[in-house]
Amino acid sequence: MKRRNFFTDFASNASRPAASGGPGYYTNAVLRTQDNKEVRFYDDLIKGKHVVINFMYANCEKACPAITSNMLKVQRELKGRVGKDIFFYSITLKPEEDDPAALKEYAEMHGVKSGWTFLTGDPHDLTTIRFRIGRWNHPGFDLNVTQHTSMLRVINDSINRWTGCSALASIETIKQVITWADPMKPLEERIRENARIQARIDKMDILPTWLGSLGSDS
Amino acid sequence: MPKKRKKEQEGSKETPQTTRRDVLKMGVVAGGVTLLTSNKAFKTHDVYAQTVTGGSFVPPEPVVCSIDDFAGSPPTRPFRQQLPIPSVLQSTSLNPAPTRTAHTSAGEAPRAAHQRWSEFLPVKQYALHAKPALHRFHPDLPQSYVWAFNGEVQGPTLINNYGNPVIVRFFNDLPVNHTLGFGIPEMTIHLHNGHTPSESDGFAGDFFGPQLWKDNHYPNVLAGYDTFPTTKGDQREAQYSYWYHDHRAMFTAANTYLGLAGMYLLFDKKDSGNENDTTPGALRLPSGYGVFDIPLEFADKLICPDGTLLADPSGFIFQGDKWCINGAIQPFMPVKRRKYRFRMLNTGPERTRIHKLTGGYNFKVIATDGNLLQNPITVSQITHSVAERYDVIIDFKNARIGDKIYLLDINPDDDPQFVGFPSPTPLPSGVAIEQVNMRFDVVGDATDNSQVPSTLTSYPSTNTQxxxxxxxxxxxxxxxxxxxxxxxxxxxxxxxxxxxxxxxxxxxxxxxxxxxxxxxxxxxxxxxxxxxxxxxxxxxxxxxxxxxxxxxxxxxxxxxxxxxxxxxxxxxxxxxxxxxxxxxxxxxxxxxxxxxxxxxxxxxxxxxx
Missing domain, CATH: 2.60.40.420 (Cupredoxins -  blue copper proteins)
Structure with a gap:
């Protein structure tokens, strides 16, 4: 039997970006947001979008609050992009406990801003999604839900690029890892940026204070 | 991806655990795993069959086959192609001319000014273009879409002498619109392990995008140059076998897997690359690039039926079931009855190799990571991790014409090779075709003026503050x-x-x-x-x-x-x-x-x- 048959695949792949795995890969499972709105995972949340996904549960006291607070800082650092061309999703690891109301309470408690959606759904679907976008570790390890709380997965479906890192990495690192999934900017723009970076390098006379990453524009 | 249960390879009796390959075959169902049992028919088709190659042709990006349906690479007949030798990169005259400070307005990536530029002015200039290309890993396979320096897998070899600084201009001609699903069209090239100023070292954060370029300045000086001004360093610090590859943070495995790696060799008066050298102190090791001094650049790939290289969307590169040397799957090499120097390089991304020869042949190791050993060390097998280099001498002088000697990888812990055909020549008992990396065919005689002195070098003292x-x-x-x-x-x-x-x-x-x-x-x-x-x-x-x-x-x-x-x-x-x-x-x-x-x-x- 083909593995694909196990997945909740409602839509055809016809409208997905050419190289994306589409609903056949990501699934089109129906999830619920903290506002109790129904959304399809690929069509409504992934397709053509640049998204940042993490896993959490409302009662998680170990790492989740630190991660949520980190992500809030990253959202600020992305200066208005979140909700516009980048979307944050937090998917519960414990759908049995986390109904939309519980997630809403969690989001409000942490002062989550717009552009950041909390999601719950059928446990089978969520496990499938977790495996699909996790892709990091050993199956035995992946089955342990508590191991997933610090993983950030970044997907830009429009260019079929994934990045990812620990949600507890530095704000600057997380921000960079998210922007590494941006489409390439036009050459003229990159040359102008490089001239600005070069001007900063030229002002530095002590080598170790060079920029850490030339891709950084902070 | 699976963790390795035991990574100490030698002599282990433990049962092998789940391998990456098993995981590849696992379909994951909520809370459990199931094995994919569908046996795919290997019907290959060449999507590029009708395209004209050469010139300014840039192959479009393929669509990678579904990892869910992937059971293994297509079968390939062993020993159907001769070991390719990566070309030697010829120097050129760069325009605009290299400068101490970055020429950003002309498209150079930002960088600090070259350190000690006027002291180590380049005497040669090279150009390497990282670009999409088509490469056939095996005559039984369609062409594969790769990213390769000057379009070649493995990349061209640079050969120079100590004391001759060079500049290498790395052009990023990778596609702006990249949707392959792994890799990124940005790069920062590291010369492993050059005594290189930081701005030219390929620091992981110094990557630059398509249509831009960057000059890496390689002084080709001995470490300790400043300590011995009269001799320009301590000759015992010399390193001879290097390699260059992309080092882009988070994308090194994928970009290198796509092909962005090649070798870089230095010679000096001692290791002069001339086995007939009468200069006192010359080692006279087997010489002649591609003749008796042979690079062996190991890599492994997973290949879709249409030739496309397969990787995970996360950029995690699985161990491949197709084992390549110098970009060829299971090649053969005609050899003469004499000594050869092989420069073995493991280009990764992950596999540890354990090399062994059949027929009772041994490796006489003369250099580790490009550094001469004090005395050669003869071993029957070598555990070879990613990025290590082992320079070895294999002497075929006692072979009979017609002998076949097989180079094996006997690592039981990493994922197996898939061949799908028996060996056309009989293998020694106990050897499986899946263990064979390549075959040496003894075809004749050749003069051998080379020697392998029992003392190659001595080591600089470590007794210091x-x-x-x-x-x-x-x-x-x-x-x-x-x-x-x-x-x-x-x-x-x-x-x-x-x-x-x-x-x-x-x-x-x-x-x-x-x-x-x-x-x-x-x-x-x-x-x-x-x-x-x-x-x-x-x-x-x-x-x-x-x-x-x-x-x-x-x-x-x-x-x-x-x-x-x-x-x-x-x-x-x-x-x-x-x-x-x-x-x-x-x-x-x-x-x-x-x-x-x-x-x-x-x-x-x-x-x-």
């Missing part, structure tokens, strides 16, 4: 909320954070530890800039093949290694990282800096963590 002791712990803590990451000293890579400063001109002791019980990986640790000496492995002197100068060291779980390090001539940002490229991409990498002065607390020697 130690400025500091620094410990690097390689960890992967499974029960830590942050734990799925590969870490060094509990941290992941941040290009903006330097975890250690060393003072130029000093020596330090560096301890590498892999002590966390949950960590069951062996990490091949690479330190940029200068080769180290291994003073101790677990409190004892190192084993024979670790007695020389090296730049990659295997760090199995539970081990502690004590290294002698020096930092001379140049300043700036350098890296220490696990050279399992999947691990370095998961940020098991740390920046450290060489600076003019380090403020030290008197009496405080130990710097831990």
């Amino acid at each position: 130690i400025a500091a002791v620094k410990t690097w712990e390689f960890t992967r803590v499974d029960d830590d909320p942050n734990g799925f990451n590969f870490q060094i000293n509990g941290l992941t890579f941040d290009a903006n954070r330097s975890d250690h400063c060393v003072e130029k001109g000093t020596a330090e002791i560096w301890k590498l530890r892999n002590l966390v019980p949950a960590s069951d990986w062996t990490h091949p640790v690479h330190i940029h800039f200068e080769e180290f000496r291994i003073l101790e492995r677990n409190g004892a002197p190192p084993p024979p093949l670790e007695t020389g100068r090296k730049d990659v060291i295997r760090l199995p779980p539970g081990d502690e290694i004590v290294l002698f390090m020096r930092f001379r001539e140049f300043l700036g940002r350098y890296l220490i990282h696990c050279h399992n490229m999947n691990h370095e991409d998961a940020f098991m990498m740390t920046r450290w800096d060489i600076v003019d002065t380090v403020a030290r607390t008197p009496g405080k020697k130990e710097v831990v963590g």
Whole structure:
């Protein structure tokens, strides 16, 4: 039997970006947001979008609050992009406990801003999604839900690029890892940026204070 | 991806655990796993069959086959192609001419000014274009879409002499619109392990995008140049076999897997590349690039039915079931009855190889990571981690014409090769075709004026003042909320954070530890800039093949290694990282800096963590 048959695949792949795995890969499972709105995972949340996904549960006291607070800082650092061309999703690891109301309470408690959606759904679907976008570790390890709380997965479906890192990495690192999934900017723009970076390098006379990453524009 | 249960390969009797390949075949169902049993018919089709290659043709990006449906690469007949020899890159005249400071308005990536530029003015200029190309890994397969330097897999070899500084202009001609699903069209090229100023070292954060270029300045000077002004360094610091590859943070495995790697060789009066050299002191090792001095660049791939290379969307590169040398799957090489020098390089991204020869042949190892051993060491097998180089002599003089000698990889722990055909020539008993990397065919005789002196070099003293002791712990803590990451000293890579400063001109002791019980990986640790000496492995002197100068060291779980390090001539940002490229991409990498002065607390020697 083909593995694909196990997945909740409602839509055809016809409208997905050419190289994306589409609903056949990501699934089109129906999830619920903290506002109790129904959304399809690929069509409504992934397709053509640049998204940042993490896993959490409302009662998680170990790492989740630190991660949520980190992500809030990253959202600020992305200066208005979140909700516009980048979307944050937090998917519960414990759908049995986390109904939309519980997630809403969690989001409000942490002062989550717009552009950041909390999601719950059928446990089978969520496990499938977790495996699909996790892709990091050993199956035995992946089955342990508590191991997933610090993983950030970044997907830009429009260019079929994934990045990812620990949600507890530095704000600057997380921000960079998210922007590494941006489409390439036009050459003229990159040359102008490089001239600005070069001007900063030229002002530095002590080598170790060079920029850490030339891709950084902070 | 699966963790390795045991990474100490030799003599282990444990049952093999889940391999990456098993996982590849696993369909995952909520809360459990099921094996994919569908046996795919290997009907290949060549999507590029009708395209004209050559000229300015740029192949479009293919669509990678579904990893769910992938059971294995297509079968390929063994020994259907002769071992290719990567071309030698010819020097050129760059326009615009290279300059000390970055020429950003002409499209050069930003960088600090070249250090000691006027002192080491380049005498040769080279151009390497990283670009999409088509490459056929085997005559039975369609062409594969690759990213390759000047379109060649493996990349062209650069050959130069010590004392001749060069500039290599790396052009990024990778596609702006990249939707392949792995890799990124940005690059920063590292010359492993050049004595290279930081701005040309391919620091992981110094990547640049398509349509831009960057000049890397390689002074080709001995480490310790400044200490011996009359001789321009201590000849015993010479390193001969290098390689260059992309080092882009988070994408090193994928970009290198796509093909961005090649070799770089240096010669000097001692290792002069001329076995007929009558100059006193010349070693007269087997010589002639591609004749009796042969690069063997190992790689492994997963190949879709249409020839497209397969990788995971996360950028994690699985171990491949097609084993390549110099870009060819299971090649053969005609050899004469004489001595050969083989420069073996493991280009990764992950596989550890254990080389062994059939017919009772041995490897006479003359250099580890490009550094001559004091005396050659004869071994029957070599454990070869990613990025290590082993220069070995194989002597076919006692062979009979018609003999076939097979180069095997007998590592039982890494994922197997898939061949799908029996060997056309009989294999020695106990040898499976799946273990065979290549075949040597003894075809005739040739004059052999080469020699392998019993003393090749001596080692510079390590008896010097130690400025500091620094410990690097390689960890992967499974029960830590942050734990799925590969870490060094509990941290992941941040290009903006330097975890250690060393003072130029000093020596330090560096301890590498892999002590966390949950960590069951062996990490091949690479330190940029200068080769180290291994003073101790677990409190004892190192084993024979670790007695020389090296730049990659295997760090199995539970081990502690004590290294002698020096930092001379140049300043700036350098890296220490696990050279399992999947691990370095998961940020098991740390920046450290060489600076003019380090403020030290008197009496405080130990710097831990």
